[in-house]
Amino acid sequence: MIFEREITVNPFFEPVSESGIPAFDRIEFEHYREAFEKGFAEHDSEIKAIVDNPEPPTFLNTLEALERSGHQLKRVATVFFNLTSSDTTDELQSLELEIVPAYTAHHSRITSNAALFSRIRAVVEGEETLQAEQLQLLNETDKSFVRAGAKLSDNERHRVNDIGEELAGLVTVFGQNVLKDTNEYELVLENGEDLLGLPDFVLNAAMAEAEAKEKPGKYVFTISRSSITPFLQYAEKRELREEIYNAYTQCGANSTDNHAIIQKIVRLRAERARLLGFDTHGDYMLDDRMAKTPAAVTDLLDRVWKPCQKKVEEEAEDLQNMIQAEGGNFELEPWDWWYYTEKVRKARFDLDEELLKPYFKLENVCDGAFEVARRLYGISFRRRDDLPVYHPDVVAYEAIEADGSLIGYFLFDFYMRQSKRGGAWMSTFRDQSNLGDSIKPVIINCCNFPKSDPCLLGMEEVRTLFHEFGHGLHGLLSDVRYESLSGTNVKQDFVELPSQIMEHWAVEPEVLKSYARHIDSDKPIPDDLIEKIKATETFNQGFATTEYLAACYLDLAWHGADGESAEDVKDFEASAMEKIEKIRIVDPRYKSSYFQHIFTGDHYSAGYYVYMWAEVLDADGYEAFKENGLFDEATARSFRENILEKGGTVDPMTLYKTFRGREPAVEPLLNNRGLSS
Ligand SMILES: [Zn+2]
Numbered sequence: 001m002i003f004e005r006e007i008t009v010n011p012f013f014e015p016v017s018e019s020g021i022p023a024f025d026r027i028e029f030e031h032y033r034e035a036f037e038k039g040f041a042e043h044d045s046e047i048k049a050i051v052d053n054p055e056p057p058t059f060l061n062t063l064e065a066l067e068r069s070g071h072q073l074k075r076v077a078t079v080f081f082n083l084t085s086s087d088t089t090d091e092l093q094s095l096e097l098e099i100v101p102a103y104t105a106h107h108s109r110i111t112s113n114a115a116l117f118s119r120i121r122a123v124v125e126g127e128e129t130l131q132a133e134q135l136q137l138l139n140e141t142d143k144s145f146v147r148a149g150a151k152l153s154d155n156e157r158h159r160v161n162d163i164g165e166e167l168a169g170l171v172t173v174f175g176q177n178v179l180k181d182t183n184e185y186e187l188v189l190e191n192g193e194d195l196l197g198l199p200d201f202v203l204n205a206a207m208a209e210a211e212a213k214e215k216p217g218k219y220v221f222t223i224s225r226s227s228i229t230p231f232l233q234y235a236e237k238r239e240l241r242e243e244i245y246n247a248y249t250q251c252g253a254n255s256t257d258n259h260a261i262i263q264k265i266v267r268l269r270a271e272r273a274r275l276l277g278f279d280t281h282g283d284y285m286l287d288d289r290m291a292k293t294p295a296a297v298t299d300l301l302d303r304v305w306k307p308c309q310k311k312v313e314e315e316a317e318d319l320q321n322m323i324q325a326e327g328g329n330f331e332l333e334p335w336d337w338w339y340y341t342e343k344v345r346k347a348r349f350d351l352d353e354e355l356l357k358p359y360f361k362l363e364n365v366c367d368g369a370f371e372v373a374r375r376l377y378g379i380s381f382r383r384r385d386d387l388p389v390y391h392p393d394v395v396a397y398e399a400i401e402a403d404g405s406l407i408g409y410f411l412f413d414f415y416m417r418q419s420k421r422g423g424a425w426m427s428t429f430r431d432q433s434n435l436g437d438s439i440k441p442v443i444i445n446c447c448n449f450p451k452s453d454p455c456l457l458g459m460e461e462v463r464t465l466f467h468e469f470g471h472g473l474h475g476l477l478s479d480v481r482y483e484s485l486s487g488t489n490v491k492q493d494f495v496e497l498p499s500q501i502m503e504h505w506a507v508e509p510e511v512l513k514s515y516a517r518h519i520d521s522d523k524p525i526p527d528d529l530i531e532k533i534k535a536t537e538t539f540n541q542g543f544a545t546t547e548y549l550a551a552c553y554l555d556l557a558w559h560g561a562d563g564e565s566a567e568d569v570k571d572f573e574a575s576a577m578e579k580i581e582k583i584r585i586v587d588p589r590y591k592s593s594y595f596q597h598i599f600t601g602d603h604y605s606a607g608y609y610v611y612m613w614a615e616v617l618d619a620d621g622y623e624a625f626k627e628n629g630l631f632d633e634a635t636a637r638s639f640r641e642n643i644l645e646k647g648g649t650v651d652p653m654t655l656y657k658t659f660r661g662r663e664p665a666v667e668p669l670l671n672n673r674g675l676s677s
Contacts, residue, residue, distance in 0.1 A: 010034055012076050019398075019409055020430040020442045022079045024390040029091050032080055036099060039073030040106050046070065047110055050119070057119035059128055063138055066116075067435060067482050077103065078429050085427070086446050087391050087419045097172060104168040108161040111148035120145060133649045137482050140648070147288065149276060156275050163272045167602070170265050175421070175600035177256035178593075183418055184255055185247045186213065187221040187231075187240065195219065197236035199354045205230075205450040212418075223248040224422050226450050226461075232338035233353075245335035252593030259569040262558075262592050265599055270564040282559040282606040290493045290613065290652045294556055297609045301556075303666060304612065305549050305580065307675040311542030312583055318344050334585050341540050349539070351532040357456040359516040359525045362414060362449065365462050368515025369469040372505045376636040377477065378402030381410060393417075393451070399476050408432065408441035408476050415451035422448055423596075424464045426471035426488070426499075433483040441487060443475040454519055459533065463503045470502030471495070479645040486647045492607050494652035496614030497621065498644055504622045507533060508630060538674025543586055545673055550588035552609040553580050555598045559606040569593070612669075617656060619668035624660060 011023035012035035046069035053061050084096045110116065124142050149160035188210070189195055195203065206219035209227065213220055221231045221244060228248055235241050252258035269281040278284040282294040291297050319340040320332050332340070346352055370381045380400050387396040393415050399407040411429070413420075429442040445468040449455055457465070471488055474495075478487035488495050505511050509530045516525040557563060557576035566572035569592050577588070590597070597604040604610070621639070628635045642659040657663060670676040 012072070012079075013038070016075070019387060020440055021387050021396070021409055021411075022075075022390075022429055024388040027079065029089070029095075032076060032092075032095060032099075035076035036073070036080070036102070039070070039076050040102070042072045043070040043106070044109075047113065047116060051113065051115045057122040057126070059123055059130055059134055059138065062116075062119045062123055063134070063141060064435070066141065067137065067484060073106075078427075082427050082429065082444060083390060085421050085425070086413055086444075087417075088421075089419065093176060097169070100168045100172050101165050104165050105161070108148065108164055111145050111150060112157050112161060114150075117145050117150040133481055133485065136649050137485060140485065143288070147276065147284075152275065160272055160275055163268045167265060167268050167272075170261050170268075171600050171602075174252070174258055174261050174265070175596060177258050177261070178252045178596055178600075179421060181251045181254045181256055181594075182223055182422060185223050185251075187244050187247075188215060189219040189221070189240075190217075194237055194240060197234045198231070199234060201354060201357060201456060202230045202234055204452060208450065208452060223251055224416065224448065226416060226448055229338065229460075230458075232335060233342045235339070238336070241335040241339060242333070249334075249587065249591055250593070253569075258593040258599070262569055262599060263566065266558050266566070267564045269559065269602075269605065280560050281563075282556055285559070285602070285606040288491070289607070289610075290491045291609075294560065294606065297552075297556065297613070300613060300616070300666070301549055301552055301609060304545060304670070304673075304675065305553075307670065307677060308542055308545035308549065308673070309581070309583065311675060312546045312586060313542070315341075315540060315542045316583065316585060322347075332585055334587050337543065337585065341543070345536060345539060349532050349536050351529075351536055353458050356525075356529065356533070357458060358519045359529070360457040360459075360462050361517075361519050362455040362457055362465075364515050364517055365457055365465050366412070368506070368511065369466050369502070371514060372466075372502070372511060373469075373473060375631045377473075377640055379407060379477075384409075391417075406440060408443065410472055410476060411442070411444040413444060413446045414449050414455070416448040417451070420446065420448065421596075424448060424468050426468050426475065428475055428487065431483045431486045431489070432475070432478040432480070433486055434479070434481045435483070439483070441475050441478060443472045445469060445472050456519070459507075462506055466502045466506040467499045470499035473502070474498040474644055474647075477640060477644040478647050480647045480649050482649075485649045488647075490648040491652050492603065493610040493613040494617070494655075496611050497617045497656075500611070500614055500618035501622055501639075504618070504625075505630070507537070509534070510630065537672070541673040541675065545675065546583065546586045547589040548612070550577060550580070550582050550586065551590050551595065552612065553577075554588050554590075554592065555595070555608040556606060558592070558598065616666050616669050617664050619672050620664040620666075621656070621660060623668050 010031045011026045012031055014023070017023065050062060050065045050069070055061055080099065084092050120138075120142055123138060130138065149157040152160065189206070198206075203219060205227070206221055209222065210216065210218040210220040221227050223244065228244055231244055232241055247254070273279070273281040273284040276284060278287065280294070286293050286297065316332060319337065322340045322343055323330065323332060323336070374380050379402065381397040382400060384396045384398050387409070389396055389411060391413065394411050394413045397410045397412070399410050401407055424445075424447045427444050427446070429444060430439065432441040433439045447461070447464060447468065449457060449461055475487035480486045512530055512533070513524045517523060518525070554573060554576050557572070563572070573592055592599070597608050599605070624635055625632065638659050642655055646655055653663070667676065
């Protein structure tokens, strides 16, 4: 008798598919742990081979060998970390708690490998003639080792590693707490006066949410931004606005306690910075960015803060006047802001978001973004339903060069769901590189649009789609040799340039006319609506800039000299806001307990400012297109060749100056926000 046993092969151990898209159709939960274990082991032996190489250290046998190592680990890690963000499960979440510290420890072992570091130093100090991109890889690798503590004594380095591991655990719990509080809170409403003011599209989304949460026939609002924002904009009942707003600002400190976690995170970061020779965590983080110092950042923030405070006070006065005019006898509070802003917007511009939405069907907006890319760079996107995706809502495209050659693959994951964290982001399943084979990138854009058919977007969501698509292009059009320097692997305050500049095209009249077509009549958006959109661009910018900058200052405060001695999170927040004399009724865009940018990872810590830093670049950079033509071939080619293709192979200020011919000016930003005096 022959027993046949079905052998299931771990898809992570099979050859990479031709497209480079992971085998989502066959990856099961059981495969991850095994693939991580194999990945760690393989990477360890690859590192050992580099260290044990009897030949003297060279760029090729050390740096390039390092660049080639860890392939198996990267393969599983990209899938795992993408899915824990975009389609997580309880199983994945608990495995994440186990994998994250192991993963961090694995990388710490590499950066604290003294023999490996001494080989890198030998190449740094050696006489080898290197090409510019090789030199950049060498310097960046050396810097990453030094920043991880490679120059420290054993004891100090162990402490830095321990801190890294502890932080990795803490930031994971921080993010999970925010997700938990976000999923737990529901404002359940039934028919009647509670629903007054809410337009159909808001009610439909709330009904769908109720359906999903098994509360058919009711209306469920949550504190995810796409649910709470329209509620605050339209809900007439003031108590309900107050209730949901307070729930939102309590996120992470509601059923969970992120306050205690924040204090631990901040103290550990400060201790690590000191060990590494920096005064504060802010100094440590800024040392590896385009801005270089917290002082340079504060200088930029201050230049924008004063005019925006003036503007937000005028806006608050307008809102208070609107309250009075309606016979309201109360003082404007934070939860009133959106509601009365919407009324002033209507009165002043006669522009109702609801009137706009039929022009922004998701598929049309998507085509609009693709069309902008085609007109700028000659590239096109073709839908590929035959490729595997990790969730039925994800749509796969291939990106094609004007001459028909393949650029790479682009996955679009549009809709909100419980298994996805909030916000919108771009990520990669595979980075572009030309080391040996020409490796095509696999890029993903995630958004959180409420799912409905048709899915009609608001202006902010339209901008979000173009923004993430801009990151996508940065990943797709990358043309470098080394993966570590490819695509969006650039300085953190430079990475938002390609994304934010795309937002400008989204609202150009010429572009709007081509993609913003009415869902029923297919007629392009009329001129009067476009004029209104343009007229509203600087509207409420005092508020938007204030809430954003306040969060930037809060971030810098946590990671400056005083952060680690904070006794109480709320008191610290209040005193940081007092120092900048913030207007009372505008809260920072995120309060500490749900400030995920800065507390769910090191990456954006002391770095929330990066959007504004990059806005200086994108506003000034877009001026070049306005000067030469929105789709001017030479300008577009220069942007592609000098910015998008180069990744992190060249210092960002050099790249920018090559594109623009000079350093960026801050005035276009102030103009765009209506803040110039
Ligand atoms: Zn971005």
